Amino acid sequence: MKTCQGCGIELQKDNPDFPGYVPEKVFEKANTCMRCYRLTHYRDLQPSPLGVEVYEKAVAEAIEKADTVFQVLDIIDFESSLHPEIERLVRRKRTIGVLTKIDLLPQITSEQEAIEWAKKRLRHTDEIVAVSGKKGWRIEELSNLRGEVTAVVGTTNCGKSTLIKRLIEGAEPTVSPAAGTTLNNLTFTDIKGTILDTPGLWPKGRLLELLCSECAASLVPDKKIVSKLLEVKQGQGISLGGLFYLKLRSERPLVAIVFAPETVEIAKVSDERLENHWQSLLEQKKRPPCVKCQGNLQFEKREMRVGQEDLVIPGLGWISFRHTPASIEVIAPRDLQLPKRTPLVGPKDRDKHKNISR
Numbered sequence: 382m383k384t385c386q387g388c389g390i391e392l393q394k395d396n397p398d399f400p401g402y403v404p405e406k407v408f409e410k411a412n413t414c415m416r417c418y419r420l421t422h423y424r425d426l427q428p429s430p431l432g433v434e435v436y437e438k439a440v441a442e443a444i445e446k447a448d449t450v451f452q453v454l455d456i457i458d459f460e461s462s463l464h465p466e467i468e469r470l471v472r473r474k475r476t477i478g479v480l481t482k483i484d485l486l487p488q489i490t491s492e493q494e495a496i497e498w499a500k501k502r503l504r505h506t507d508e509i510v511a512v513s514g515k516k517g518w519r520i521e522e523l524s525n526l527r528g529e530v531t532a533v534v535g536t537t538n539c540g541k542s543t544l545i546k547r548l549i550e551g552a553e554p555t556v557s558p559a560a561g562t563t564l565n566n567l568t569f570t571d572i573k574g575t576i577l578d579t580p581g582l583w584p585k586g587r588l589l590e591l592l593c594s595e596c597a598a599s600l601v602p603d604k605k606i607v608s609k610l611l612e613v614k615q616g617q618g619i620s621l622g623g624l625f626y627l628k629l630r631s632e633r634p635l636v637a638i639v640f641a642p643e644t645v646e647i648a649k650v651s652d653e654r655l656e657n658h659w660q661s662l663l664e665q666k667k668r669p670p671c672v673k674c675q676g677n678l679q680f681e682k683r684e685m686r687v688g689q690e691d692l693v694i695p696g697l698g699w700i701s702f703r704h705t706p707a708s709i710e711v712i713a714p715r716d717l718q719l720p721k722r723t724p725l726v727g728p729k730d731r732d733k734h735k736n737i738s739r
């Protein structure tokens with residue numbers, strides 16, 4: 382059996398609509414499937430073709446075979462990375478929590494702070510390291526924690542395949558901003574042992590899952606997360622792209638510090654202008670969402686109280702507040718979860734924001 386070295390799927394030349402397809406005339410020579418080829422060369426964001434059960438089974442098998450698990454957690458989208466099934470599966474194995482994409486964190490948060498913060502939330506990890514697969518930061522340290530067989534697990538897009546490229550010389554798993562790139566377990570071996578790359582598991586309630594593949598990819602941050610500090614008075618609000626809106630209901634002005642990829646427009650908008658504002662984003666083709674996604678999303682209003690905690694918008698970013706508690710009204714897609722958490726960027730750091738835009 383011949384498998385794709387990019388995504389792990391069995392190669393076949395019979396059905397172009399099935400995963401693993403390679404045209405007949407190149408089949409002999411090919412070591413990747415057509416989908417991986419297009420993901421790599423054209424940034425063609427093809428949606429993942431398989432069902433959740435297939436992925437969960439592959440992850441369970443990889444963990445079963447391994448003596449060490451690298452539980453990869455995206456520091457920018459930590460809440461989505463904490464998948465209950467993965468948490469359950471890693472319980473009996475030596476588990477290293479790998480906080481990745483650390484290069485995207487606002488400068489004011491140190492690696493050590495991120496590690497301390499994550500420690501309180503990861504019950505089953507034996508150790509935590511903070512790395513950047515993209516930049517190659519702290520890979521040496523992580524490499525020293527490898528076992529004989531190491532399974533690299535995590536939710537879709539948290540950066541597993543990027544890490545593996547760093548950990549094993551010559552490993553070429555397909556890396557892309559499309560969720561669900563890796564379809565089956567991939568085995569890589571060097572003198573230190575074996576590493577298994579696994580398909581990502583899908584988190585619930587994340588924005589990426591509610592959007593088309595282009596819109597979703599536009600939310601996978603490329604450069605540092607930007608933060609913007611805004612003060613809102615009663616009745617005023619803050620819009621994040623055309624996806625999320627927050628209006629202050631209580632009397633006392635609220636200071637919000639919004640953290641999001643730079644592709645997301647962060648603006649102060651009054652609620653009577655909101656509809657026009659979102660319409661104009663669509664007309665200017667500022668994604669996300671595109672017209673199609675806008676049509677698919679069902680927005681709902683939610684009343685919330687906010688305090689010292691971060692309000693997380695999974696897949697988009699998070700908001701910290703000052704001058705709390707406050708009552709807010711949120712407009713967001715119905716299926717989007719909005720968890721709260723201990724702030725990732727501490728208050729001392731947040732005070733470094735000087736320019737309040739009014």
Ligand SMILES: Nc1nc2c(ncn2[C@@H]2O[C@H](COP(=O)(O)OP(=O)(O)O)[C@@H](O)[C@H]2O)c(=O)[nH]1
Nearest residue numbers: 482513514515538539540541542543556557558
């Ligand atoms: N800035 C940054 N981006 C990363 C890092 N690791 C992965 N990415 C990006 O995140 C996306 C998903 O990465 P990938 O390795 O395919 O994730 P996987 O689905 O977990 O295998 C890609 O666009 C990567 O370039 C990192 O350490 N820093």
Ligand SMILES: [Mg+2]
Nearest residue numbers: 541542562563
């Ligand atoms: Mg992958």
Ligand SMILES: [Zn+2]
Nearest residue numbers: 385388414417
């Ligand atoms: Zn492939």
Ligand SMILES: [Zn+2]
Nearest residue numbers: 593596671674
């Ligand atoms: Zn879209």
